[in-house]
Amino acid sequence: MKAENKISKKQTPRTGRVQKFSVTRLAIICLLAGTFQFRVYPQLRPDSFIQKLECYYSGMERVYLHTDRVDYVSGDEVFFKGYVVNGLSFKPDTLCKILYIAIKNSNNQVVKFIRVYLAQGSCMGSFPLPDTLSTGNYYITAFTNNMRNFSHELYFKEKILVANLTDENLLSMVTNENDSSGRPNKEKVNSRTDNLYDIKVLLNNDKDIIINIQSVIKNRQSVPLYLICYSGGAPPTGIPIVLAHDSVRVTLPIRRSLLGAIHLCLLNSAMDIVCQRTFLFPVSGDDISVNTDTRVYGPRQKVHVSLDLSPNEQRSGKVSLSASVSRKYPGQAVNPTRVGIQRCLTACSETGDYDNAGFPDSTGSQVIPCDESGPLSGQNIIQGPMPICRSLPETRGYFISGKVIDKANRPLPDVCVYLSAPDSMANLKYDFTDENGRFQFRLSRFYDNKNLIFQARSGDRESRIEIEDKFNGDEILPAIAKQIQPDLRSYLTLSRLVSLVNKIYGFSPGNLSTPAGTYKHQNLPGFYGIPDETIYTSDYAELAGFNEISKNILPGIHYSPNTNRIRVTDLVSHKLFKDDALLFLNNIPFPDPAYISKLNSREIRKIELKKNHLRLGNLDIYGIVSITTTGKDVYAIDPDQSSLVYPNDVSIRDAALFSPEYGDAGALPPTMPDFRQTLYWNPSVEIQNGKGSLEFYTSDISGIFIIDVEGITQDGQPLSGHATIEVTQ
Amino acid sequence: MKKRMKNKFPFNGYLLSLVSCLIPTLLYGQIRDCRCHDDSRTKEPDEKITFIVLPSGEVKLPRDEVFAQWRYGRIFLNSGEIIPGEFMYYDGLTDQLIVDSKSPDYRLMVDKFTILGFDLESLNSDQVYRFRRMNVRGKTMSEFQDVFLQVLVSGKNSLYVYRKMVKTPEPGKLDRYYCYFIKKEDGSMVSFTKPSRHTLYRLFPEKKDLFRNLFRKRHVRIRNEVQLMNSIEMLNTL
Numbered sequence: 001m002k003a004e005n006k007i008s009k010k011q012t013p014r015t016g017r018v019q020k021f022s023v024t025r026l027a028i029i030c031l032l033a034g035t036f037q038f039r040v041y042p043q044l045r046p047d048s049f050i051q052k053l054e055c056y057y058s059g060m061e062r063v064y065l066h067t068d069r070v071d072y073v074s075g076d077e078v079f080f081k082g083y084v085v086n087g088l089s090f091k092p093d094t095l096c097k098i099l100y101i102a103i104k105n106s107n108n109q110v111v112k113f114i115r116v117y118l119a120q121g122s123c124m125g126s127f128p129l130p131d132t133l134s135t136g137n138y139y140i141t142a143f144t145n146n147m148r149n150f151s152h153e154l155y156f157k158e159k160i161l162v163a164n165l166t167d168e169n170l171l172s173m174v175t176n177e178n179d180s181s182g183r184p185n186k187e188k189v190n191s192r193t194d195n196l197y198d199i200k201v202l203l204n205n206d207k208d209i210i211i212n213i214q215s216v217i218k219n220r221q222s223v224p225l226y227l228i229c230y231s232g233g234a235p236p237t238g239i240p241i242v243l244a245h246d247s248v249r250v251t252l253p254i255r256r257s258l259l260g261a262i263h264l265c266l267l268n269s270a271m272d273i274v275c276q277r278t279f280l281f282p283v284s285g286d287d288i289s290v291n292t293d294t295r296v297y298g299p300r301q302k303v304h305v306s307l308d309l310s311p312n313e314q315r316s317g318k319v320s321l322s323a324s325v326s327r328k329y330p331g332q333a334v335n336p337t338r339v340g341i342q343r344c345l346t347a348c349s350e351t352g353d354y355d356n357a358g359f360p361d362s363t364g365s366q367v368i369p370c371d372e373s374g375p376l377s378g379q380n381i382i383q384g385p386m387p388i389c390r391s392l393p394e395t396r397g398y399f400i401s402g403k404v405i406d407k408a409n410r411p412l413p414d415v416c417v418y419l420s421a422p423d424s425m426a427n428l429k430y431d432f433t434d435e436n437g438r439f440q441f442r443l444s445r446f447y448d449n450k451n452l453i454f455q456a457r458s459g460d461r462e463s464r465i466e467i468e469d470k471f472n473g474d475e476i477l478p479a480i481a482k483q484i485q486p487d488l489r490s491y492l493t494l495s496r497l498v499s500l501v502n503k504i505y506g507f508s509p510g511n512l513s514t515p516a517g518t519y520k521h522q523n524l525p526g527f528y529g530i531p532d533e534t535i536y537t538s539d540y541a542e543l544a545g546f547n548e549i550s551k552n553i554l555p556g557i558h559y560s561p562n563t564n565r566i567r568v569t570d571l572v573s574h575k576l577f578k579d580d581a582l583l584f585l586n587n588i589p590f591p592d593p594a595y596i597s598k599l600n601s602r603e604i605r606k607i608e609l610k611k612n613h614l615r616l617g618n619l620d621i622y623g624i625v626s627i628t629t630t631g632k633d634v635y636a637i638d639p640d641q642s643s644l645v646y647p648n649d650v651s652i653r654d655a656a657l658f659s660p661e662y663g664d665a666g667a668l669p670p671t672m673p674d675f676r677q678t679l680y681w682n683p684s685v686e687i688q689n690g691k692g693s694l695e696f697y698t699s700d701i702s703g704i705f706i707i708d709v710e711g712i713t714q715d716g717q718p719l720s721g722h723a724t725i726e727v728t729q
Numbered sequence: 730m731k732k733r734m735k736n737k738f739p740f741n742g743y744l745l746s747l748v749s750c751l752i753p754t755l756l757y758g759q760i761r762d763c764r765c766h767d768d769s770r771t772k773e774p775d776e777k778i779t780f781i782v783l784p785s786g787e788v789k790l791p792r793d794e795v796f797a798q799w800r801y802g803r804i805f806l807n808s809g810e811i812i813p814g815e816f817m818y819y820d821g822l823t824d825q826l827i828v829d830s831k832s833p834d835y836r837l838m839v840d841k842f843t844i845l846g847f848d849l850e851s852l853n854s855d856q857v858y859r860f861r862r863m864n865v866r867g868k869t870m871s872e873f874q875d876v877f878l879q880v881l882v883s884g885k886n887s888l889y890v891y892r893k894m895v896k897t898p899e900p901g902k903l904d905r906y907y908c909y910f911i912k913k914e915d916g917s918m919v920s921f922t923k924p925s926r927h928t929l930y931r932l933f934p935e936k937k938d939l940f941r942n943l944f945r946k947r948h949v950r951i952r953n954e955v956q957l958m959n960s961i962e963m964l965n966t967l
Contacts, residue, residue, distance in 0.1 A: 392773055396810075399774075431774060442774045444808055526807065527779050529842025572783060615837065617777030 060087030061094050063156040064341045065101065065142045066710045068657070068681040069326040071161040071492070073499035074133040079657060081322035081683040082116065082123040082142060083341065083712050090716030092121020092320070095393035096144035099123055100470055104139040110471055111138070114651040115398065122320055124683035125651050135164045135492070145399060148391035148470070161329070163492040165499055197266055197275040213266065214247040228265040288709050288721025296726045297698045300662045300674060303725060305694040305707055309687065319687045319719065321711030323694055325680035328704040328724065330487035341710040341718040400467065401440035402454065404433050404642070407462040411437025416457045416619070417465070418589045421450040425526045426587040426626050430619055448650040453588055455643045465644040498675040498701065505672065527616060528624055531608035532571060537601040546597040549604070556611055557625060559597065566593045568623025571611040577622035584626035596627060605630045657681045662697050674699045685709065698727045776810035778844070780828065780837040796821065796858070796892070799829065802849040804839065819849065819860060821894035822903065824876050841875060867891055867908040867920040878910060881958050884965035887912040888958060909957065924957035
C-alpha cells in the first residue's frame with residue numbers, strides 16, 4: 001500500500017508536467033491556428049477575389065432607355081427602346097428577362113410603373129403618360145431585378161419634361177428669369193466621397209492610363225495596398241502597391257478598344273475594399289455618321305437620312321439601333337443633354353458625380369469619375385457563396401413577393417398563401433411564409449395582365465397581405481426644381497396646344513395604337529389535369545341549393561350543412577376523405593362552403609370533380625370541387641380570408657407613330673393640320689454592310705429637329721449618332 | 730504559494746486555449762456578416778408537381794426490360810418548367826409515371842395531364858430515354874388517348890413507340906404491346922405494330938419506289954426496332 005502510494009506520489013508531478021506541457025502547446029497551436037487564417041488571407045485571396053469580383057460585376061446589369069423625346073404633354077404616348085447589357089462584358093446577354101420602367105415626379109412618387117419583357121438584351125414598346133400628370137420635371141428610370149442588388153445609382157435615370165394638357169398657364173412651374181441656360185439644373189445625386197483615399201485617372205495618349213492614388217489623411221506611414229483594375233471586356237488585373245508619402249502613381253497599359261469605362265478597386269491588407277471607383281473615358285464622338293440630303297426643309301417635305309457606321313463598328317457584327325426625330329426644345333443641346341447610350345451603359349448617368357479636378361501637372365485628357373457600385377466588402381465577396389442575393393435575377397419569369405402581417409404589423413410565419421388568377425381553368429400556386437412573414441412566387445407569362453388573387457390561410461381574420469414594392473428601399477432622387485425659363489414656357493404652351501389639336505383630329509398615337517396582343521400560353525398550367533367528372537347543371541332539372549345538387553347530381557360528394565363541410569369520396573378506396581375538399585369558385589380557391597351552399601343550379605354552369613388524394617408539392621389536397629357560375633367574369637373572394645387583388649400589368653402596347661406620307665396621293669389634305677413634334681420613331685433600324693437609311697416627312701411645325709440614333713453592337717459596343725435639321729415655313 | 734500557482738496553471742492553460750480559439754472565431758464571425766443574411770429570400774421559388782397519392786399496396790415494377798428499375802430523370806411540366814433530379818420509373822402497365830415518395834405508406838403518381846413528358850436516365854450509360862405525352866390513336870386503340878410515347882428518332886420524320894404492357898390470362902404474367910408511331914413531315918401521324926419494309930412502303934406510298942431502291946441498294950432490313958430506327962434516320966437524311 002505504501003509502495004503504491006510512493007509510486008503515485010512520484011508519478012503525480014510528472015503527469016502534471018506533461019499536462020502543463022500539452023496545455024501550453026495546445027494554447028500555442030490554437031493561437032497560431034487562430035492567427036493563421038488572418039495571415040494566410042492576403043496571400044491566397046487576390047485571385048479568388050478577382051474571380052468573385054468578376055462574378056459580381058457580370059451579375060450587374062446596365063440599362064439604357066432610348067425614348068422618342070424628352071418633353072411630353074400628359075396623355076402622350078412615350079415610345080421607347082430599352083437596351084440592357086451585362087455589367088462586365090457589356091454584351092446584351094443579360095440574366096434578367098424583365099425590365100422595369102418607372103416615372104417619378106419631383107416628390108419622388110412613382111406615377112407610372114410598367115414591366116416589359118427583354119429579348120436578347122432589348123425591348124421596345126410604348127406607354128401612355130397619365131392624363132393627370134401636372135406640369136413639371138419628371139424622372140424616367142429603368143432597372144432590372146438584378147440591379148436592385150447594387151447601388152441604385154446604376155439605374156437608368158433621365159429627366160423628362162411634361163406639360164399638363166389642361167394646364168393653360170403652366171401654373172405649377174415657376175418662371176426663372178435669371179437662369180438663361182434653359183437647361184434643367186443639374187443636381188448631384190452621388191456626392192459620396194471616400195474618406196481615406198482619392199483616386200484620379202489620366203489618359204496618356206490613348207496607350208496607357210496613369211492612376212494617381214492619394215491618401216486623404218496626410219503623413220501616414222507606408223501602407224500596402226492592392227489595386228484591382230479592369231475595363232470592359234478585358235480580364236481584371238491586380239497590382240500590389242505601397243502607398244508611400246501619402247500618394248502613389250501607377251501606369252497601366254489599357255486597351256481602350258471596347259469601351260470607355262474602367263473600374264478600380266483598392267484593397268487593404270485585410271482585403272477589404274477601401275476605395276472603389278468607376279471612371280469613364282471621354283467619348284470621342286459619334287460612332288454613327290448621320291447625314292441628311294440638306295439641312296433646311298419646308299413643311300411636309302421628305303427627308304432622307306443616311307446612316308454610316310465607322311469601320312470599327314462595321315466589323316462587330318449585328319447591330320441593334322433605334323432612331324428618333326423630335327423637335328428640339330429651347331436650351332436643349334444636340335447630344336449632351338441626353339443621357340447618351342455610351343455614357344449610360346459604361347457607368348455614368350447624367351446626374352452622376354462630376355469631378356473636374358484633374359492632375360495638377362496633367363497634360364492628357366481628363367477622365368470623368370462615375371458613381372460607385374454600392375457598399376462592398378472584400379471579405380464578404382470572398383467568403384459568401386455569391387454576393388448577389390437580395391434580388392434574384394428574373395431569368396425565367398417575374399418574381400412577386402410580399403408579406404403576411406397581423407393587425408399589429410407583426411410578420412406571420414408559416415402561413416399558406418394561395419395565388420390564383422381568374423381564367424378558364426383552375427390554377428393554383430402556393431407558398432408558405434418564412435420567419436419574416438415573406439412569400440415569393442415566380443410567375444410565367446400566363447399571369448400577364450391578369451388580376452392576381454392572393455389569399456392567406458392564416459386563421460387570423462385581421463391578417464393582411466402586402467406586396468413588395470420593387471422601388472422599396474430605393475435611393476430617393478433629388479427633388480427637381482419647379483423652375484421654367486420663359487422660352488421653355490412658350491415652347492410647352494405650344495406643345496400643349498399641338499397635342500390638343502392632334503387629339504381633336506385623332507392623330508394622337510394612342511388612338512392609332514395597334515396592341516401587340518396578349519401572349520398565348522402554349523400549355524395551360526392547370527394544376528390538376530383533367531377532372532374525373534364534369535357535371536353541367538343545365539342537363540338536369542332545376543335544383544335549389546348546393547345541398548340538393550350534391551345529393552342528386554354529384555356522386556361521391558358529401559355536403560353537410562350543419563358542419564358546413566364539403567367532402568369527397570376517394571376514387572381509389574371508395575371512402576369519404578376525412579378532410580375537406582378544396583373548393584374553387586370560378587377557378588379561384590374559395591374556402592367557404594357556406595357561400596357556395598346558397599348557389600342554385602341555375603346560377604351554376606358546371607361542376608368539376610377530382611376525387612383523388614392529390615399532392616401539390618407538399619400540400620395535401622383531398623379532392624377538388626370546382627364550381628363555375630353562369631355570370632361572366634365573376635369571381636368572389638372569401639371575405640373571411642385575408643386576400644389581396646393585385647393587377648399584374650405588363651406593357652404590351654406597340655403603338656404606331658402617326659407618320660403620313662405626302663408623296664402619295666392618299667396623303668393628308670392641305671386643310672388638315674399636321675402638328676407632329678416627333679417626326680420619326682423606329683426602334684429597330686436596319687443596318688446592312690454598315691449602312692442604313694431613314695425616310696420621313698416633316699410636319700407643319702417649324703423649328704429645329706434633332707435626329708438621334710442610338711444602339712449597340714452584338715459584342716457590346718454602344719453607338720450613337722446625331723444631326724439636326726431645320727424646318728421653315 | 731508556488732504550489733498554488735502550479736495547481737492553477739492547468740486551468741489558465743485551458744482558459745488560454747479556449748480564448749485563443751474563440752477570438753478568431755468571433756472576429757471571423759463578424760466578418761461573415763454577409764449581405765445574404767438579410768431578410769430576403771435567396772432561393773428561387775420552385776415549381777411544384779401535382780401527384781396523385783396512391784396506397785402503397787404491393788409494388789410491382791413492370792416487367793419491361795428497359796424501364797423496370799427506379800432511375801433518375803427529369804419532368805417537363807405543362808407550364809414549361811423542368812423539374813430535374815426526380816427518382817422515378819415508368820409503369821408500362823398503367824402508362825403512368827411513378828415518383829419516389831420516400832415513404833413506404835404511399836406511392837406518388839404524377840398526374841399525367843399536368844406534364845408534357847419526362848426523361849429517364851440510363852442505368853449504365855449516358856443515354857437518356859425521352860418520353861412525351863401525346864394524344865394519339867394507335868392500332869387496337871378504340872379512341873384517342875393521352876399516352877406516354879418514347880421518342881426513338883426525332884427529325885423530319887419522328888419515330889415514337891408506345892411501350893404498353895398488357896395482362897395475360899395467366900396470373901402474374903404480362904405481355905408486351907409495342908405500338909410504333911411515325912410523325913411525318915406534314916405533321917400527320919401514322920401507327921403500326923410490326924416494323925418491316927412493307928410497312929414503310931404502305932405508310933409512305935408516295936416514296937415507295939425511292940425507299941425500295943434505297944433499301945435494296947444499301948441492303949437495309951427492317952425486322953426489329955433498332956433497324957427501324959436506323960432506317961428512319963436514313964430517311965431523314967434524304
